[in-house]
Amino acid sequence: GAGVSQSPSNKVTEKGKDVELRCDPISGHTALYWYRQSLGQGLEFLIYFQGNSAPDKSGLPSDRFSAERTGGSVSTLTIQRTQQEDSAVYLCASSLSPGQGVTGELFFGEGSRLTVL
Amino acid sequence: AQTVTQSQPEMSVQEAETVTLSCTYDTSESDYYLFWYKQPPSRQMILVIRQEAYKQQNATENRFSVNFQKAAKSFSLKISDSQLGDAAMYFCASMEYGNKLVFGAGTILRVKS
Numbered sequence: 315g316a317g318v319s320q321s322p323s324n325k326v327t328e329k330g331k332d333v334e335l336r337c338d339p340i341s342g343h344t345a346l347y348w349y350r351q352s353l354g355q356g357l358e359f360l361i362y363f364q365g366n367s368a369p370d371k372s373g374l375p376s377d378r379f380s381a382e383r384t385g386g387s388v389s390t391l392t393i394q395r396t397q398q399e400d401s402a403v404y405l406c407a408s409s410l411s412p413g414q415g416v417t418g419e420l421f422f423g424e425g426s427r428l429t430v431l
Numbered sequence: 432a433q434t435v436t437q438s439q440p441e442m443s444v445q446e447a448e449t450v451t452l453s454c455t456y457d458t459s460e461s462d463y464y465l466f467w468y469k470q471p472p473s474r475q476m477i478l479v480i481r482q483e484a485y486k487q488q489n490a491t492e493n494r495f496s497v498n499f500q501k502a503a504k505s506f507s508l509k510i511s512d513s514q515l516g517d518a519a520m521y522f523c524a525s526m527e528y529g530n531k532l533v534f535g536a537g538t539i540l541r542v543k544s
Contacts, residue, residue: 347531356522356536370531403474407532419466420532422476 316340318423320406326429327396335391335426339408346389347420348381349405357405363389364411396430403427433458433525437535444513445543451498452508452538454523461485464526465499467508470537471519479521482506510540518542 319338327333339346348360359373363383374380378396383389393400404427407420434457444450456465467479482490482499489497494514498507506525510517523535 349534357534359531359533362531405474405476407476419478419481420476425474 318406318408318421320404320423320426322426323424324427324429326431328431329398330395332392332394333396333428335393335404335406335428337389337391337406337408337423339387339389339406340421341387343408343410343421344386345409345411346383347407347409348389348391349407350375350402351405351425352402360391360404393428396428398430401428401430433463433527433530433533435523435525435533435535437523437538439538440536441539441541443541443543444510444517446513446515448513449509449511450513450540452510452521452523452540454506454508454535456504456506456523456525456535458504458525458527460527462527465497465506466524466526466532467495467497467506468522468524468534469517469519470522476522480508513542515542515544 321336344365346363349357351357361368361371361381365386366383378394381391403425405425407422409420436455463484465482469477469479480490480492480495489499494511496509520537520539522537524532526532
């Protein structure tokens with residue numbers, strides 16, 4: 315597709331289970347971002363990829379959170395041993411990077427809503 | 432570190448009227464971008480308007496315009512002729528060159544018919 319694709323759209327899991335959230339960015343976008351948005355709140359930065367490397371992962375809340383990106387394309391955000399406070403919408407975005415005719419604009423997916431019971 | 436502050440949790444406007452959403456930011460860089468994003472109930476974040484910091488001229492996009500005051504680090508959004516479809520959460524954001532996008536807490540805009 316032409317836009318950023320995220321799956322699953324909705325995920326309900328039990329406390330203590332592991333979950334994987336997937337993001338498929340716009341083709342050709344080398345930068346990829348993960349944000350978390352709790353109900354009615356702003357966007358909390360989690361991690362930023364440039365290609366397959368993560369120059370900034372300062373927003374990951376704990377070592378239960380990890381993310382990887384392969385082939386400079388698809389990214390997976392993994393949350394281990396989920397807790398109720400992990401319940402939120404996880405948004406992925408991609409963009410062109412400096413040197414690619416940067417516009418600074420991020421293109422967002424529709425997010426994955428995670429509910430931890 | 433970049434910070435973005437939106438001091439208005441919620442605003443209301445009458446249809447066809449004008450409303451201004453406030454935003455202030457802080458950055459130590461000279462090159463950066465500023466954005467307003469709109470998030471309707473569908474969750475899809477949509478870019479409303481973008482401003483490059485090196486440009487003195489305020490950006491405009493149809494009914495949307497900004498008042499960019501670089502010295503004051505202020506970046507307000509003006510919506511003219513408000514429409515029911517403008518109702519959404521609006522986020523102000525800044526991006527230092529080659530860095531991540533940092534968002535404010537958002538302002539809920541309600542449009543009354």
